[in-house]
Amino acid sequence: MKTKLVWLFWGALFSAATAAAQTPAPLLQNGLARPGIWLNGDWHYVVDPYDEGVRRRYPLNLSPAASTGVVEYDFAASPTLHVPGDWNTQRPELLLYEGTVWYEKSFEYHPRPGWRSFLYAGAANYRSQVWVNGNPLCEHEGGFTPFNCDATSLLKDGANFVVISVNDTRHADDVPALRTDWWNYGGLTRDVGIVEVPDSFIQDYSLQLQRGTGNRIAGWVRLAGAPATNRVTLDIPQLRIHREIPAPDGKATFEMEAAGLERWSPDDPKLYDVTLVAGNDRITDQIGFRTLEVRGTQILLNGAPVFLRGISLHAEAPLRPGRAHGDDDARTSFEWARELGCNFVRLAHYPHDEHTTRMADRMGLLVWSEIPLWQGIAWTAPGVSDKARRQLEEMIVRDHNRSSIIFWSITNESAKSAERNAFLHELATAARSLDGTRLITAATNQSSRPEPHKMVIDDPLIADLDVVGLNEYIGWYDGVPADLDLTSWSNPYDKPVIVSEFGGDARQGLHGDPSQRWTEEYQEDIYKHQIAALRKVAFIRGIAPWILKDFRSPRRQLPSVQDGFNRKGLISNNGEKKKAYFVLQQFYREAARDRGAATRSDGR
Structure with a gap:
């Protein structure tokens, strides 16, 4: 009886403490560059399939030998998992596990007097709760966006520990919802650390090239914390810019000429070192400057039409199993894309990590970034709109200084309905209020077909978009490749269209007649017919075929062919190129050559 009362006491205590945990603080811009310590490496873990960790006092990090009871x-x-990383591919017994895993990390830390310390996580899929030294800190929902929580009052000088519970159980009212076509990688999948800022600090900032100008930079800096300063210093040494900018009420705004500015483009991804100083806070970023707009069915980059030679990719590691993270994974995937001839990547179907978008800046790849409003979203369920809006905001706040990003995408392949249309109208409005410098898009497969080979791109969602993403699988899910020769497309909204998905599955090394599904030859034939058909459509401004590399999906179970992988990749999960890769590569070489100045996109 006594033991039962003890359990009940601790359960009630920690339930109350958890309820008191704060929501994450507003996101710190450029958290990866802030001072502090990174907690990446081995973390001890305990699997908790019944979700009893709070009642069993896991947050206290007790020692059985030193504890009473x-x-x-x-x-x-306990065993360890590497952070960043998913648990599924690190431990065979966790490959299909969905539920709660508790992580613990002990570390030495010495807080700086007069500074704040934030626990920063690049992502934790899907729900996470954080305790510091046995005290509840914060909780976060959403598996692909960063969060930070003010841990100043909980950290000690000397020995500390952090406990984080992560739960990746799927629910109908989550974003994404119950069903996806990618692996539900659970865990602390991105960087985790302690980030330090002074009591008065730079919370966020934005620098952009003003639309319609060639060398005029505009932006703002937002301060937070104690009101220790009302002035911000901006330095861009390569442009000989040094400005002292007033920051009344904690926000500085500015516009300035930048003589000699070189605009960022895929052909010349010029980045400038930008340093901001406010009081004791100093942060340096690398930012490129370019303009972006639409004119009729054209997309203009730096004032010139651009054709997007793209590819879609999931955030799966290119050379090992599991979730991608860090510079090396991003660099390898983008080198494959560059070798293919790409100037554009669609990062599907959720925000990829910050290393990836920064690598795109450096390597000169235009980016489509999206939130995971995939199929099956419960549009009218309580809380779903708030979840989607929060993930959209976290994506945009993190990456709004990345010159590579040209599109914010708000959904993929969602079925038409009045409820969906209203939901996405509000989301598109929110995206524009958060960042009016980029184009809003979405990938739709909701075209109508008045005749067998006539397709009309008429999803009502398009009214809220700047650029249309069109997913179509003629030759795979829809008919055979030769049907593309007879298909015509119309675009009643008169907006730029990107074919954001097409393709078909092929097991690398499986060969046969071009009419035999699952072979490299069948996939190759799809690409030949798709490219020939799309060349004839005047309003198409780019393509992003599905997909660069085979990726894990629990829905794909055809033995000896799929074996738990979506096989639409142009490259196998082992890094081997399929025949269709070279068909697309040849098309991109021709497109780059034939379009000349339009594909240079440098505005000169």
């Missing part, structure tokens, strides 16, 4: 866990003696 019964303690049925011991992080210090």
